[in-house]
Amino acid sequence: xxxxxxxxxxxxxxxxxxxxxxxxxxxxLLDVRVHDLREWTHDRHNTVDDTPYGGGPGMVMKPEPWxxxxxxxxxxxxxxxxxxxxxxxxxxxxxxxxxxxxGKPWLVFTPARYEGIDRRVIEEYGDRLDVREVSIGDxxxxxxxxxxxxxxxxxxxxxxxxxxxxxxxxxxxxxxGAMADLLEGPVxxxxxxxxxxxxxxxLLSGHHGKVARWRRDEAFxxxxxxxxxxxxxxxxxxxxxxxxSMLAALGWVLGEDGRFGRAVESVEE
Ligand SMILES: C[S@@+](CC[C@H](N)C(=O)[O-])C[C@H]1O[C@@H](n2cnc3c(N)ncnc32)[C@H](O)[C@@H]1O
Numbered sequence: 652x653x654x655x656x657x658x659x660x661x662x663x664x665x666x667x668x669x670x671x672x673x674x675x676x677x678x679x680l681l682d683v684r685v686h687d688l689r690e691w692t693h694d695r696h697n698t699v700d701d702t703p704y705g706g707g708p709g710m711v712m713k714p715e716p717w718x719x720x721x722x723x724x725x726x727x728x729x730x731x732x733x734x735x736x737x738x739x740x741x742x743x744x745x746x747x748x749x750x751x752x753x754g755k756p757w758l759v760f761t762p763a764r765y766e767g768i769d770r771r772v773i774e775e776y777g778d779r780l781d782v783r784e785v786s787i788g789d790x791x792x793x794x795x796x797x798x799x800x801x802x803x804x805x806x807x808x809x810x811x812x813x814x815x816x817x818x819x820x821x822x823x824x825x826x827x828g829a830m831a832d833l834l835e836g837p838v839x840x841x842x843x844x845x846x847x848x849x850x851x852x853x854l855l856s857g858h859h860g861k862v863a864r865w866r867r868d869e870a871f872x873x874x875x876x877x878x879x880x881x882x883x884x885x886x887x888x889x890x891x892x893x894x895x896s897m898l899a900a901l902g903w904v905l906g907e908d909g910r911f912g913r914a915v916e917s918v919e920e
Contacts, residue, residue, distance in 0.1 A: 652810055653682040653728060655759045656799055657720045659699055661685045663796035672804055675813045683803070684724075691719035700765050709766040717761065717772045724759055725780075732757035734782045735802065737795035738767060741784030744802055746825035748785065752802075753809035760802070762795025822866075829867075832885035834878060836869025868897045875901045882911050 656664055664685045667673065675681040689697040700710035725731070733755050742748075752758060761768065776782055787798040808814055820826055824834040839850045853865045871894065874881050882903055887910070890898070895905075904914045 652680070652753075652755070652806075653684070653732075653757045654803060655684045655686065655724045655728075655732070655757075656762065656803075657686045657688050657717070657724065657759070658762050658796055658799075659688050659764060660794065660796055661687050663794075664799065666800055667803060671813060672807045675807050675810065678812070680810055680812050681807055686720060686724065688716050688720050691716040691723070703766060711766050712763050712768040714769040714772045714775075717768055718775065721759070721761070721772075721776060728757060730757060731780050732759045734776050734780045735760045735799075736768070736773060736782060736784045737762050737787065737798035737802070738784050739786050739789075739791050741786040744785045744787045744798075744805070746805070746823070747827060747831075748783075749802070749805040750809060750827055753806045758806070760795075760799045762799045764794045829889070830870070831889070832874070832881040833870040834874045834881070836866055836873050864893065867894065871897045871901060875903065879913070885911065887911065 658664065664683075667683050667685070668676070672681065672683070676683055688699055692698055699712055699716050701713050703709065703711045721734075733752065735752070735758055737760065761772075773782060773784065785798075785802065787801050792798065809820060811817070814820060821828070822830060822835060824830065825832075839854060843850050843855065851865065853861050856862070871882075875898070882898065887895070887905055898904075898911060899914075902914045903911045906912045
């Protein structure tokens with residue numbers, strides 16, 4: 652996969668040289684190219700921003716450098732990339748989207764600063780590319796570089812050959828399939844006793860079926876506790892009998908609308 656990032660802070664993307672993404676680059680599984688947007692400015696101050704039309708606080712990123720930069724990046728490769736525009740006003744970045752993007756040969760990211768990029772840039776490239784405006788959460792950061800680090804890592808770990816064990820993301824929280832609406836439960840390693848705290852017996856049993864059931868039950872327990880919204884939206888058709896009885900034990904019942912809801916609302920006086 653090829654990834655281009657256009658930014659006014661190329662050094663912010665240096666973490667892409669280390670750990671999993673860095674190794675994937677070294678091994679030729681990922682071709683990451685970071686570009687300095689200011690290279691496509693033509694004034695003495697390398698200006699990339701200007702005051703907003705209509706007034707108001709803050710500055711807006713000018714369309715000309717972005718247009719020249721993106722044209723140059725597009726001309727440097729074959730085919731058309733997916734243009735990923737980080738913005739708090741975009742669609743949520745989810746594991747499902749990470750999986751989809753991991754199947755694309757080429758991604759171009761446009762992390763912005765100030766109040767964002769002049770809208771015409773998004774419209775211009777939206778006419779000829781698959782453009783995704785994506786938010787990494789309901790909060791506002793100072794710039795899009797941290798969101799790019801987040802998204803690139805989430806996508807890169809899904810690329811074939813990047814993780815040592817190809818199966819290891821199958822059981823992750825949110826993994827499409829059996830885990831789509833579930834959080835992964837707790838994990839343990841050696842020693843079997845640490846500060847008087849043991850490991851759940853079942854994990855030492857060597858019984859794969861029982862271990863798998865325990866893990867799934869714990870996933871339900873943690874999801875019900877931390878993200879009840881996921882239980883509410885999960886498709887009951889994807890659950891087996893044991894899943895349903897675990898949910899019942901946790902106080903969730905199937906409603907007339909075909910969705911799970913809490914059996915009894917706890918009302919605090
Ligand atoms: C200060 S923010 C602009 C916020 C904008 N005024 C708004 O309220 O939507 C500057 C840039 O940071 C990035 N950014 C900030 N928060 C983000 C988020 N939650 N997800 C993705 N990108 C974000 C985007 O590139 C955005 O254009």
